[in-house]
Amino acid sequence: MVGEIDAGALRAAFDDGAELAVIDVREEGVFGMNHLLRAANIPLSGIELSIRDFVPRRATRIVLIDDNDGLAPRAAQVLAAAGYGDLAILKGGVSGWADAGYELFSGMNVPSKVFGEHIEHHCGTPNISAQALKQKIDAGENMVVLDSRPMDEFNRMSIPGGIDAPGAELVRHVMDLATDPDTLVVVNCAGRTRSIIGAQSLINAGTRNRVMALTNGTMGWHLAGLKLEHKATRTFGAVSKGALD
Known part of the structure; x- marks a missing residue:
């Protein structure tokens, strides 16, 4: 009953x-x-x-x-x-x-979004706007864009030149994807939450590089009138011995 x-x-x-x-x-x-x-x-x-x-x-x-x-x-x-x-x-x-x-x-997905907003507010996670990121890309600045989503989402639409490194793979592979300590690392997702969590995870892990989250992810990029890339397959390779050390 x-x-x-x-x-x-x-x-x-x-x-x-x-x-x-x-x-x-x-x-x-x-x-x-x-x-x-x-x-x-x-x-x-x-x-x-x-x-x-x-x-x-x-x-x-x-x-x-x-x-x-x-x-x-x-x-x-x-x-x-x-x-x-x-x-x-x-x-x-x-x-x-x-x-x-x-x-x-x-x-x-309210609980995860609330968690992301709490992390950003509590930790002061650095962020960068779509327009500012586009200017850095166009200027050829020393930087790398890491997409924290699974490959199917990345393949559907991504920031031009971005590299797919979903979830915990960010921390595991960041030293190989940004070999220069002076390289700016920008983490994006489709919106906000995974960008914030990914960026803050790198910061908390003691990543030597400066790290920022892309404000509003690919959605913010699109709303800013900027062109997204489609069908991209760039991703990480095997973890190097230096990264493991």
Whole structure:
């Protein structure tokens, strides 16, 4: 039997230390308008195919959220049939959460974006605008642009001349990609978060080079009226012995 959980009980569950999956079963566009910060979006239309990737353990406590429009009960039926036995529905849906005085958030990937903004504010991560970067590129200054996204995103669109070095690969390969200590290293992504995290990771790792994050990434570059590169495949090679030392 699937029960209900009210907003106060769900809020307490966030802090009780037990495993908890909070799943918003509305479509992505609706989810992006208002949702709980800690909710994962798995629309009802695809939950049967996606649930195992998100919640592999079928004994996991799951709370389903909708707009109080009947989607959550339908999702509960699908999950129960798939063997998930600890299911509850948020009473009143997202409106019930808001009516209880708790905050709703808009946008996508909000937790990671908030984390990036916190890091930039707390650490003072240096940044550079698209226009300023373009001027440095055109002037032939000693610099390298490292793209912190996976290759498929980099291949789709990138800063001209940039080199793909996703995530933790930045720290691992930066000494080989910027062999001159005087080379300026600019880290970009599609927007802000991965640029900030990538740049600050290099700084925290003690990178000898000056490091900056590209403000608003490829999106900012495009909005500045600058041309993006497409189908680029430049990436790092094997780590040199000197870099490992």
